[in-house]
Amino acid sequence: MGSILEVQSVSKRFGGIIALDKVSLSVPQGAVVGLIGPNGSGKTTLFNVVTGFYVPDAGEVWFNNNGSSERIDGLNPNDVFAKGIVRTFQIPRLFKSLTVLENLLVTPLQQKGENPLKALNPEVWGEEERRLARKALSLLKRFGLLEYAHVKVSELSGAHIKLLETMRGLMTDARLFLLDEPAAGVEAGAAHELFRLVKGLQGDGYTFFIVEHRIEILMQYVEYVYVMHNGKLLAEGKPEEIISNEKVIEAYIGGGSA
Numbered sequence: 001m002g003s004i005l006e007v008q009s010v011s012k013r014f015g016g017i018i019a020l021d022k023v024s025l026s027v028p029q030g031a032v033v034g035l036i037g038p039n040g041s042g043k044t045t046l047f048n049v050v051t052g053f054y055v056p057d058a059g060e061v062w063f064n065n066n067g068s069s070e071r072i073d074g075l076n077p078n079d080v081f082a083k084g085i086v087r088t089f090q091i092p093r094l095f096k097s098l099t100v101l102e103n104l105l106v107t108p109l110q111q112k113g114e115n116p117l118k119a120l121n122p123e124v125w126g127e128e129e130r131r132l133a134r135k136a137l138s139l140l141k142r143f144g145l146l147e148y149a150h151v152k153v154s155e156l157s158g159a160h161i162k163l164l165e166t167m168r169g170l171m172t173d174a175r176l177f178l179l180d181e182p183a184a185g186v187e188a189g190a191a192h193e194l195f196r197l198v199k200g201l202q203g204d205g206y207t208f209f210i211v212e213h214r215i216e217i218l219m220q221y222v223e224y225v226y227v228m229h230n231g232k233l234l235a236e237g238k239p240e241e242i243i244s245n246e247k248v249i250e251a252y253i254g255g256g257s258a
């Protein structure tokens, strides 16, 4: 199968810092791919370029969805989202005073925008609301969070908040998920559970590209890994190849400023 995401020779500079230096990589359709590297190696900057938060200084980003290929670098974050790319953040961005279910229901509605003609016809939005509620409830069931449907997000544990952020993405029609440190601050059992759920979704045609510092967990669930160091792609390969790669081990021992 082809790739859903292609990053071609992307560079991004902040003043004197070269955060990305001609980075090229691709994420195959339907895969779970990891992106690792020491602190400051450029991982978040790469996610920011792909999702429209930064415009690269050079290079191109292509999104291939349903047989059509589109150049997406330079689009704003809303347009990238509308194309079918969802990104979660290290610090989840949820509506804390709303319940779990409400957080799921507002996500796709926001995306649609306002349509005054449809708003006048309750049959149209009534049916849509019912469809979304069914989808939200089936996701809650699948993720084992049904009993939390009416609990406010402010009362959830960190692990559940991380799960909820991923689930919000699943409420949309997105195909590609960029997860930024989904296991950060989550105890090991819950982190494994989250990755197992991600793997379970693979069969439904979703693709995941995941930044994660907890390499020992990540490596058990990804089929391919990219390693960044000082803004450059240092290595790529299967998890077992990466774990024993001398350059990768050195980069981690040397830290981000080597």
Ligand SMILES: Nc1ncnc2c1ncn2[C@@H]1O[C@H](COP(=O)(O)OP(=O)(O)OP(=O)(O)O)[C@@H](O)[C@H]1O
Pocket: 014, 017, 018, 019, 037, 038, 039, 040, 041, 042, 043, 044, 045, 046
């Ligand atoms: N908005 C910005 N302004 C200035 N410098 C930035 C900006 N964003 C990132 N950088 C710099 O670019 C480099 C890459 O940072 P980035 O956050 O992409 O690394 P990272 O691999 O995600 O690190 P971490 O694992 O710590 O999150 C760092 O030197 C960082 O200080």
